[in-house]
Amino acid sequence: MSDLRSLYQEIIVDHNKHPRNFHRLPDANRAAEGDNPLCGDRLTVYVKMADGVIREIGFVGTGCAISKASASLMTESMAGKTEQEADALFERFHAMVVGSDRQIRSGLGKLEALAGVREFPVRVKCATLAWHTLRTALKTPGGTVSTE
Amino acid sequence: MKRGNEILALEAIRPSLDVERLREDFPILRRKVGGKSLVYLDNAATTQKPRAVIETIRRYYATSNANVHRGVHTLSDRATRGYEEARVRVARFLNAREDREIVFVRGATEAINLVAQSFGRPRLRRGDEMLITVMEHHSNIVPWQMVCAATGAALKVVPVHGDGELDIVAYGERLSHRTRLVAVTHVSNALGTVNPIREMIGMAHGRNIPVLVDGAQAAPHVKVDVRELGCDFYAFSGHKVYGPTGIGVLYGKREHLEAMPPYQGGGDMILRVTIERTTYNEIPYKFEAGTPNIAGAIGLCAALGYLDGIGREAVAAHERELLDYATETVGKIPGVRLVGTAREKAGILSFVMEGVHPHDLGTVLDHEGVAIRTGHHCAMPLMDALGLPATARASFGMYNTRAEVDALVEGIWKAREVLL
Numbered sequence: 001m002s003d004l005r006s007l008y009q010e011i012i013v014d015h016n017k018h019p020r021n022f023h024r025l026p027d028a029n030r031a032a033e034g035d036n037p038l039c040g041d042r043l044t045v046y047v048k049m050a051d052g053v054i055r056e057i058g059f060v061g062t063g064c065a066i067s068k069a070s071a072s073l074m075t076e077s078m079a080g081k082t083e084q085e086a087d088a089l090f091e092r093f094h095a096m097v098v099g100s101d102r103q104i105r106s107g108l109g110k111l112e113a114l115a116g117v118r119e120f121p122v123r124v125k126c127a128t129l130a131w132h133t134l135r136t137a138l139k140t141p142g143g144t145v146s147t148e
Numbered sequence: 149m150k151r152g153n154e155i156l157a158l159e160a161i162r163p164s165l166d167v168e169r170l171r172e173d174f175p176i177l178r179r180k181v182g183g184k185s186l187v188y189l190d191n192a193a194t195t196q197k198p199r200a201v202i203e204t205i206r207r208y209y210a211t212s213n214a215n216v217h218r219g220v221h222t223l224s225d226r227a228t229r230g231y232e233e234a235r236v237r238v239a240r241f242l243n244a245r246e247d248r249e250i251v252f253v254r255g256a257t258e259a260i261n262l263v264a265q266s267f268g269r270p271r272l273r274r275g276d277e278m279l280i281t282v283m284e285h286h287s288n289i290v291p292w293q294m295v296c297a298a299t300g301a302a303l304k305v306v307p308v309h310g311d312g313e314l315d316i317v318a319y320g321e322r323l324s325h326r327t328r329l330v331a332v333t334h335v336s337n338a339l340g341t342v343n344p345i346r347e348m349i350g351m352a353h354g355r356n357i358p359v360l361v362d363g364a365q366a367a368p369h370v371k372v373d374v375r376e377l378g379c380d381f382y383a384f385s386g387h388k389v390y391g392p393t394g395i396g397v398l399y400g401k402r403e404h405l406e407a408m409p410p411y412q413g414g415g416d417m418i419l420r421v422t423i424e425r426t427t428y429n430e431i432p433y434k435f436e437a438g439t440p441n442i443a444g445a446i447g448l449c450a451a452l453g454y455l456d457g458i459g460r461e462a463v464a465a466h467e468r469e470l471l472d473y474a475t476e477t478v479g480k481i482p483g484v485r486l487v488g489t490a491r492e493k494a495g496i497l498s499f500v501m502e503g504v505h506p507h508d509l510g511t512v513l514d515h516e517g518v519a520i521r522t523g524h525h526c527a528m529p530l531m532d533a534l535g536l537p538a539t540a541r542a543s544f545g546m547y548n549t550r551a552e553v554d555a556l557v558e559g560i561w562k563a564r565e566v567l568l
Binding site (some may be wrong): 041 | 417431475504505506507511512515522523524528531537538566567568
């Protein structure tokens with residue numbers, strides 16, 4: 001149970017049940033679809049960029065608790081970031097969930113709740129789906145990403 | 149009346165499975181997963197192997213390994229005999245008329261691809277139709293899409309009802325003067341629905357349309373008699389009937405196999421080769437190019453021998469009982485909705501749970517040592533038709549017990565606790 005709780009922390013359960021920024025952005029100028037065919041997870045990330053800064057970000061779709069909570073937490077942490085800052089955060093988050101750097105989790109705030117994913121390698125792609133999708137949205141507006 | 153009593157009496161004396169004893173035949177069932185006893189409920193993906201199979205393969209490599217149909221030496225003769233005995237065993241398992249109607253392939257997928265390319269492709273033209281159902285595994289969809297793309301034929305699809313039963317009326321309507329071939333699964337791998345294939349074959353044959361049956365999910369659960377069914381082709385995989393991976397079977401009526409061009413070229417499928425022309429071997433060797441999976445065939449032979457030793461009727465009755473028990477107990481859990489409630493089902497319980505994604509359920513269950521499959525089960529068109537991105541699927545084999553169903557139920561409750 002203890003390592004299950006390290007995966008499904010309260011904050012993750014909460015963000016799964018009540019995802020934040022869980023809506024389309026009618027005036028988004030960047031968007032991308034993410035697809036994880038193995039799980040049937042599918043989500044769309046919307047971004048409103050202005051002056052090189054993420055002004056607003058939202059997402060819709062279906063997925064497991066990990067992918068949904070990760071998407072929700074991501075939208076919270078991305079508001080106000082520049083594209084470069086978003087990229088840097090992506091790298092740090094990715095390193096945390098794949099476990100390539102055990103030190104990196106410090107300073108990631110609420111996102112640290114997803115550190116438990118690294119003990120469940122088959123779930124890493126759930127945790128990173130929204131992040132890959134955001135990256136696609138920022139780089140190639142209108143693209144689709146697959147974590148397969 | 150008398151007959152009814154006789155059946156009742158037979159039911160009463162039919163020996164039930166001694167599951168505890170046969171579990172000892174499967175070494176893997178003793179292992180722990182994360183400190184918990186393994187509860188293996190992913191038999192529709194692949195079954196575990198009894199010691200008889202593991203030992204037969206080990207013994208083959210340790211004592212008899214050689215190439216088949218070639219050497220004059222002792223080992224080659226022994227390997228050839230083992231390989232051909234396997235063919236005889238498979239023919240008996242399916243009640244085929246002749247051993248040469250059995251072609252060894254890698255699995256049901258390759259069997260279907262073989263028929264698609266060597267039987268479907270030459271007979272399909274623009275304006276023709278190929279008929280499948282929406283509940284097919286991708287392996288009985290994609291090969292036909294490829295053939296239709298190459299020939300210009302149209303792929304027609306029979307829908308399912310909401311309970312997972314095939315729409316047999318729609319099937320009848322879609323059989324037309326344009327239909328050249330029907331490919332249908334015997335048992336749905338995602339829902340467990342047993343299709344009325346005998347009736348379906350009869351309807352197709354009434355219009356002189358040949359039928360391929362995908363038996364990958366049926367062979368471990370249902371007694372298959374290809375002569376009684378009358379199907380033109382029947383495909384199954386060794387690894388789902390307690391045999392090794394990488395070996396499977398295509399049954400084909402002799403007249404079809406003889407008329408079909410080879411699927412692949414190479415050694416063993418030829419009688420004589422000159423640079424100008426090649427004379428193909430007779431069936432079934434015409435379809436077995438290259439060194440076959442000899443150990444796999446011999447292992448499959450051991451698996452079918454093991455299964456028949458236990459008794460397919462007894463296995464089916466045991467799995468039926470487990471499925472009924474699981475249907476009742478899992479179905480009672482708040483928020484659980486069973487997916488696929490056809491009247492005739494075999495070995496599979498698919499379900500979804502309000503507020504808990506199947507993937508999370510699978511992770512929590514794995515933590516309890518319970519292995520199930522979650523996702524689309526390689527049947528994405530069926531999932532789309534049912535409006536579901538994924539389900540959780542527990543699938544049963546001969547060695548599963550009621551206590552394991554209880555462990556599944558407890559695990560689902562735990563998932564509620566963790567995630568809701």
